[in-house]
Amino acid sequence: AQSVTQLDSQVPVFEEAPVELRCNYSSSVSVYLFWYVQYPNQGLQLLLKYLSGSTLVKGINGFEAEFNKSQTSFHLRKPSVHISDTAEYFCAVRLTGGFKTIFGAGTRLFVKA
Amino acid sequence: KAGVTQTPRYLIKTRGQQVTLSCSPISGHRSVSWYQQTPGQGLQFLFEYFSETQRNKGNFPGRFSGRQFSNSRSEMNVSTLELGDSALYLCASSPGGTGNTGELFFGEGSRLTVL
Numbered sequence: 001a002q003s004v005t006q007l008d009s010q011v012p013v014f015e016e017a018p019v020e021l022r023c024n025y026s027s028s029v030s031v032y033l034f035w036y037v038q039y040p041n042q043g044l045q046l047l048l049k050y051l052s053g054s055t056l057v058k059g060i061n062g063f064e065a066e067f068n069k070s071q072t073s074f075h076l077r078k079p080s081v082h083i084s085d086t087a088e089y090f091c092a093v094r095l096t097g098g099f100k101t102i103f104g105a106g107t108r109l110f111v112k113a
Numbered sequence: 114k115a116g117v118t119q120t121p122r123y124l125i126k127t128r129g130q131q132v133t134l135s136c137s138p139i140s141g142h143r144s145v146s147w148y149q150q151t152p153g154q155g156l157q158f159l160f161e162y163f164s165e166t167q168r169n170k171g172n173f174p175g176r177f178s179g180r181q182f183s184n185s186r187s188e189m190n191v192s193t194l195e196l197g198d199s200a201l202y203l204c205a206s207s208p209g210g211t212g213n214t215g216e217l218f219f220g221e222g223s224r225l226t227v228l
Contacts, residue, residue, distance in 0.1 A: 032214055032215055034215075034216070034217075036217075036219075041221070042221055042222075043117070043203055043205075043219030043220050043221045043222055044203070044205075044217070044219045045219065046216055046217070046218075049214065049216060051214050090155075090156065094215040098169075098215070099144075099161050099163070099168040099169040100146075100158055100161060100169045100171075101146070101158070101215055101217060102158065103148075103155060103156040103158075104155070105155040106155055106156075
């Protein structure tokens with residue numbers, strides 16, 4: 001069975017600083033990988049996804065993530081964060097051809113002025 | 114295109130009661146998934162429906178059930194409510210079908226409080 005581990009439950013960072021949110025997954029077969037963001041009192045929305053091909057994927061709002069198959073990681077990065085990036089971020093995995101998406105526990109990003 | 118719509122947004126029930134939550138997916142989407150979100154457990158997969166068939170189910174007791182209608186709208190039901198069922202219930206839709214990459218489009222959720 002697949003699983004997802006988000007290594008940091010909370011990440012405080014100053015505005016305009018870079019940030020990395022870490023995600024490791026476990027699966028014996030090929031997977032699709034996703035990052036979603038949840039703002040307060042809202043549902044989740046997709047930031048970016050890795051399906052195949054280039055290991056560096058770019059998403060909305062200046063975020064990007066790199067798929068590392070040997071380390072089974074899919075870390076999310078942004079070179080310069082804004083106050084408006086304060087939210088909870090979820091890494092997720094889905095088996096290719098599967099019907100279930102498994103989410104990590106989430107990382108709360110708090111951007112300080 | 115309208116997004117995923119969940120009703121009701123907020124509800125309060127007492128222990129022992131039952132509740133039905135509704136989800137209308139994006140037009141053309143045939144797959145609907147349900148998740149329970151709590152501060153301690155994060156997002157837990159409940160079940161997924163495609164063309165009125167449940168294709169996958171999470172590890173929840175039988176008190177949690179769902180169904181999907183021919184127009185792809187879905188409902189989930191929780192019977193004999195317990196305090197621990199207090200959560201945000203999220204519905205997500207996707208096109209489904211062959212070649213689907215599984216990108217999920219979420220509603221804003223139904224927040225259930227059990228007293």
